[in-house]
Amino acid sequence: MYFLAYGFDWTMQVFLLASLFSHLSGFTCLTSPNQVTAETGQSIVLPVNIRHSSSVFIWYRNYENETNKIFEYDTNREVKRVAGQQYTGREDILPNISLKIRNVDINYTGHYIMVSNSSPRDCATIMVNIHERNLTKRVAEQVTLKEADQKKHLMETEVTNQKLVVDKENTSKTAQGKLEKLNTCLHKLDEELENIFENLEKVE
Incomplete structure (x- = not known):
């Protein structure tokens, strides 16, 4: 051998x-x-x-x-x-x-x-x-993974913030819409009250 x-x-x-x-x-x-x-x-x-x-x-x-x-x-x-x-x-x-x-x-x-x-x-x-x-390569990969995780976290945070903004805007829009409807109703009520007073004055 x-x-x-x-x-x-x-x-x-x-x-x-x-x-x-x-x-x-x-x-x-x-x-x-x-x-x-x-x-x-x-x-x-x-x-x-x-x-x-x-x-x-x-x-x-x-x-x-x-x-x-x-x-x-x-x-x-x-x-x-x-x-x-x-x-x-x-x-x-x-x-x-x-x-x-x-x-x-x-x-x-x-x-x-x-x-x-x-x-x-x-x-x-x-x-x-x-x-x-290779140890250097492994360290570089770990750093890259860490950076990727950080970027992912930042992106997820940004998405969450954007959702909150959208939800807030939607909430504001909903509230604004309800307020406009309420104002319209109040305006109509004022008109109806004015008509009632006018009719009362005519009766007198």
Whole structure:
């Protein structure tokens, strides 16, 4: 194994070791691994290319065995998605069988394998590398979020103030309308009283 330690980068070492393990375990997914790199907190999609008709697709983490199964997707079952022991609650199988992982952290670094039950079967191997998010970038994002929250608060306050102004104006308009109606009624009442007095004077 000397050539593994010194002749290849670590991702290829993992791939070769996983391939050897898979072969000894009765599995033979020996495709060259694709690379997916992300920062902690991001979501990633592990793409696959399905070329043959199949009803069962299985995703594994690091090794192709039952203990390392993430998901089994069976199109013939009523409940198509069945979680395995490596399922963490952040994984999901997309309609094209690609694997989506949300909010990744360092623990999601590793070797991912997808296999189908078709003959010949489809399989894919993907190396995932997760890096800690840059501290400066995280601070900048936190500042941006804080500023956004402050702007949102100011906007909400302004909206509330505008509503109060509108309500006050509406209230004023309503009161003004009622006052105008009252003044009209009083004017009519004055006219009626004047007519009554005039009639009384004529009677006298």
